[in-house]
Amino acid sequence: MKTTHILLLCFFLTNFLQGQERFLTKQGYTSFFSSSPVEDIKADNNQVLSIIDTSTGAIAISILMKSFQFEKSLMQEHFNENYVESDTYPKAKFKGKIPNINGLSNSEETVTITGDLTIHGVTKNIKTQAKIIKTQDNISLKGSFPVNVADYNIEIPAVVINNIAKTIEVTFELDHKPYKK
Amino acid sequence: MKNFLIVFAVMAIHLQASSQDLFDILDEEAPQTKNYVSSTFKGTRILNGHSIENRKKGTLEFVISHRFGRVNLGADELYGLDQSNIRFAFEYGLSDNIMLGVGRSSFDKTYDGFVKYKLLKQSSGKKSFPFSTSFFGSIAYRTIDDFEPGNEPTTSQRLSYTSQVLIARKFSPGFSLQVMPTYIHRNSVKTEEDPHGIFAVGIGSRVKLTKRISINGEYYYTVNPLESINTTNSLAFGIDIETGGHVFQIILSNSITMIEKSFITESTDDFFEGDVHLGFNISRAFQFGKHKKKKLKKLQESNQ
Numbered sequence: 001m002k003t004t005h006i007l008l009l010c011f012f013l014t015n016f017l018q019g020q021e022r023f024l025t026k027q028g029y030t031s032f033f034s035s036s037p038v039e040d041i042k043a044d045n046n047q048v049l050s051i052i053d054t055s056t057g058a059i060a061i062s063i064l065m066k067s068f069q070f071e072k073s074l075m076q077e078h079f080n081e082n083y084v085e086s087d088t089y090p091k092a093k094f095k096g097k098i099p100n101i102n103g104l105s106n107s108e109e110t111v112t113i114t115g116d117l118t119i120h121g122v123t124k125n126i127k128t129q130a131k132i133i134k135t136q137d138n139i140s141l142k143g144s145f146p147v148n149v150a151d152y153n154i155e156i157p158a159v160v161i162n163n164i165a166k167t168i169e170v171t172f173e174l175d176h177k178p179y180k181k
Numbered sequence: 182m183k184n185f186l187i188v189f190a191v192m193a194i195h196l197q198a199s200s201q202d203l204f205d206i207l208d209e210e211a212p213q214t215k216n217y218v219s220s221t222f223k224g225t226r227i228l229n230g231h232s233i234e235n236r237k238k239g240t241l242e243f244v245i246s247h248r249f250g251r252v253n254l255g256a257d258e259l260y261g262l263d264q265s266n267i268r269f270a271f272e273y274g275l276s277d278n279i280m281l282g283v284g285r286s287s288f289d290k291t292y293d294g295f296v297k298y299k300l301l302k303q304s305s306g307k308k309s310f311p312f313s314t315s316f317f318g319s320i321a322y323r324t325i326d327d328f329e330p331g332n333e334p335t336t337s338q339r340l341s342y343t344s345q346v347l348i349a350r351k352f353s354p355g356f357s358l359q360v361m362p363t364y365i366h367r368n369s370v371k372t373e374e375d376p377h378g379i380f381a382v383g384i385g386s387r388v389k390l391t392k393r394i395s396i397n398g399e400y401y402y403t404v405n406p407l408e409s410i411n412t413t414n415s416l417a418f419g420i421d422i423e424t425g426g427h428v429f430q431i432i433l434s435n436s437i438t439m440i441e442k443s444f445i446t447e448s449t450d451d452f453f454e455g456d457v458h459l460g461f462n463i464s465r466a467f468q469f470g471k472h473k474k475k476k477l478k479k480l481q482e483s484n485q
Contacts, residue, residue, distance in 0.1 A: 026210060049207045060203035066216065072468040073237035081220050082392045082423070087354045093204070157393065159424045179206075 023052045023139045023176035030063055030172045032147070034165040041075065041164065043068040050174045052139055057101040059113065059141075061094040061174070083154050084120050093118040104134045113143075119152040130172075137178050144171040218303040221313060221351040222359070224428040225272065225280070225297075226462055227385035228399045228417040229436055229444045232359060233315045233349040235299055236274035239470035244270045244284070246439045246462045248432075253455035261458060268439040288438045295319035303350060317345040321442045338369035343441040345383075355389040363401070365442050374408035381445050387421065395421045397430075401445045415448045419460075432460035 028048030034041040045068045050061040065086040070076040080086040096115020104111075114127045130143035146167045149156065156164050222232035225242070236242050250264030258264065270284030270293075278299040285292050301314040321341045328334055342365070349359035361383035370377060385399040401415040417434035435452040436444035439462075450456030 022206070024206070024210060026212065047212075049211055051203045051206055051210075053203060058203060060207055062204065062207045062211070064211075073240055074466050074468070077220060078423075085392070095204070155392075157424065 021053060021055045022179040023054065024179035025050050025174050025176045028061070028172065028174040030170065032068075033169045033171070035169075036163055036165045038163045041070070043070045043076070043079070045069070048172070048174065050141075050176065051179065052098065052101070052176055054101050054139075057098045059094070059096050059098055059115070061172075063092040065090060065092060083156075089119075089121045092120075098132070101134065104132065106133070106135050108133050117147075119147070120154055122152040124151055139176040141172065141174045141176070144169055146170070213307045215304045215308055216306045218305065218313070218351050221303070221349050221357045222387055222397075223395060223421045223423055224430060224462070224464065226430065227359060227387065228397050228419045228430065228432050228462075229415060229434060229439060230361065230383060230385065230399060230401070230441060231295075231297060231315075231317050231345070231347060232385065233299070233313045233347045235278065235280040235297055235315070236272060236466065238274050238277050239468055240274045241467045241469060242272045242464050243467075244268075244272055244282075244462065244464045246270075246460065248434070248437045248439065248458045248460040250437075251450060251456045251458060253457070266437050266439070284440070286438060286440055286443070288443065289323045290325040291321050291323050291440065291443070293319055293321040293440045297347075312348055312350040314349075315347040317343070317347055317441075319343045319441060321440055334369060341365065341367040341442040343445075345441065357387050359383075359385045361385065361401075363441065363445060365446055367442065367446075370407070370409075372409040376405050376407070379406065379446050380404040383445070393423045397421060403446060407446055410447070410449055412446065413448050413451055415444045416452045427466075428462075428464050430462040432462065433457050434460060 026049055027046055028050045029044070029046055030048045031042060031044045045063060047067045048061065048063050050059065052059045065084050066080055068076065068079065070079065094115055094117050096113050098111055098113055100111075108131055110129055111132050112127060113130050114125070116123050117126045126145060128143055128145035130141050133140045147170050148167050149164070150166065220234075222234045224232065225234050225236060226232060246268045248266045250258055250261030252260045254261050254264075266286065266288045268284050268286040270282050272280060272282035274280050280297045281295070283292070283294045296318050298316045299313070300316060301310060301312070303313040304310045319342070321343070323339045323341070343363065345361050345363045347359060347361050349357060351357045363381040363383060365379045365381065367377055381401050381403045383399065383401040385397065387395045387397045389395040397419050399415075399417045403412065403414055406412040413435060415434065415436045417432055417436065419430050419432035419434075422429045422431070435450040435456055435458065436448040437450075437458050438444045438447065450458070
């Protein structure tokens with residue numbers, strides 16, 4: 001009987017510890033910026049979901065394409081309808097690894113994150129530098145990386161070829177809090 | 182020993198559950214929101230008549246529509262291209278749900294104004310709704326002076342009104358269907374036999390061929406047509422081509438006008454006898470005001 005009690009205690013303890021291992025945000029920020037001689041296009045998304053498992057350093061990010069907000073509403077419609085085809089590919093995803101996540105100090109450090117980025121149904125391996133601050137109850141990630149539009153099979157029609165940059169700058173700011181079930 | 186095994190099993194299950202894919206957790210944590218269906222049609226018109234689509238708040242659209250003469254007029258009239266009807270209009274999204282427009286048609290020198298209000302929106306996800314509904318109302322003011330001397334119509338006699346309920350559903354990304362019960366009232370008619378109030382029902386559809394090109398069809402059945410002229414039901418086929426800020430529609434129709442009171446009740450050509458008019462709708466959109474800032478603010482508020 002005593003063993004059972006001990007095991008039950010272990011059970012709750014593991015539960016508690018796991019609660020501290022994962023960090024989640026539902027309101028992460030991502031934006032992308034396209035600069036061309038004709039016009040600059042920017043879109044923001046404040047509903048990015050991201051989770052980090054500190055036991056493995058794994059990070060998973062999920063972005064709803066329809067949550068990107070553009071200055072021009074017609075642009076937003078075209079983005080969803082014609083470019084990223086949000087009905088068919090509703091989400092962009094990133095699955096990666098933050099190396100040596102437990103060896104970080106409490107101050108800002110630079111890490112190199114590698115992983116698979118999926119946009120428009122196409123997955124590519126990417127590598128990007130990010131600024132990370134990890135404290136007891138917060139993991140903050142900030143950075144930016146270029147995305148080559150053609151890599152993800154996103155077609156730009158000839159008439160607007162001068163309006164949209166071939167390489168788009170993606171910026172992210174993710175503020176994770178401890179995740180408890 | 183038995184207890185030990187049970188606890189061990191529970192723990193094993195528990196550990197397994199906690200090592201589930203991180204994406205599964207994200208899916209679970211994703212807020213359950215209602216997703217409104219967008220782009221049931223590309224433009225604010227199916228072909229001649231209105232679609233349920235509005236321009237978003239702050240978008241001003243300049244629309245130029247053309248209908249040429251009948252293609253079966255022959256080479257002498259360059260297959261109808263020598264004759265031309267034009268309507269140009271400014272159409273503005275007052276809010277995401279209300280759209281206003283003013284236009285002028287060369288046919289009968291008619292001015293028109295309209296309001297379109299989005300009442301119901303098709304949605305998926307939480308509390309989904311199966312179709313979209315818009316109300317459409319317009320006034321047309323005929324300014325052509327074709328009266329007999331001394332028989333000048335009053336301002337009121339020059340007016341006609343159109344009311345429509347537009348009901349549409351996007352069945353799939355490639356296929357949308359719309360039904361339009363219509364009532365048209367004209368304050369004055371040519372002869373006693375002509376009805377003042379005309380009922381009609383329209384059906385319109387689009388089939389997407391590629392991301393930027395779709396084929397559209399539209400037909401209006403008139404229940405009690407005008408008697409003084411030999412009218413036909415309006416039929417149109419066309420192609421939508423979307424290029425950046427433009428929607429370009431190429432149309433083949435038996436109607437030569439571009440406002441409801443006219444093409445639904447006054448078409449006289451027979452499509453299948455070759456009385457077909459080539460036409461274009463061209464629009465250019467301009468954005469006023471900051472669409473994004475307000476939306477972002479709203480999103481942030483709803484998150485809190």
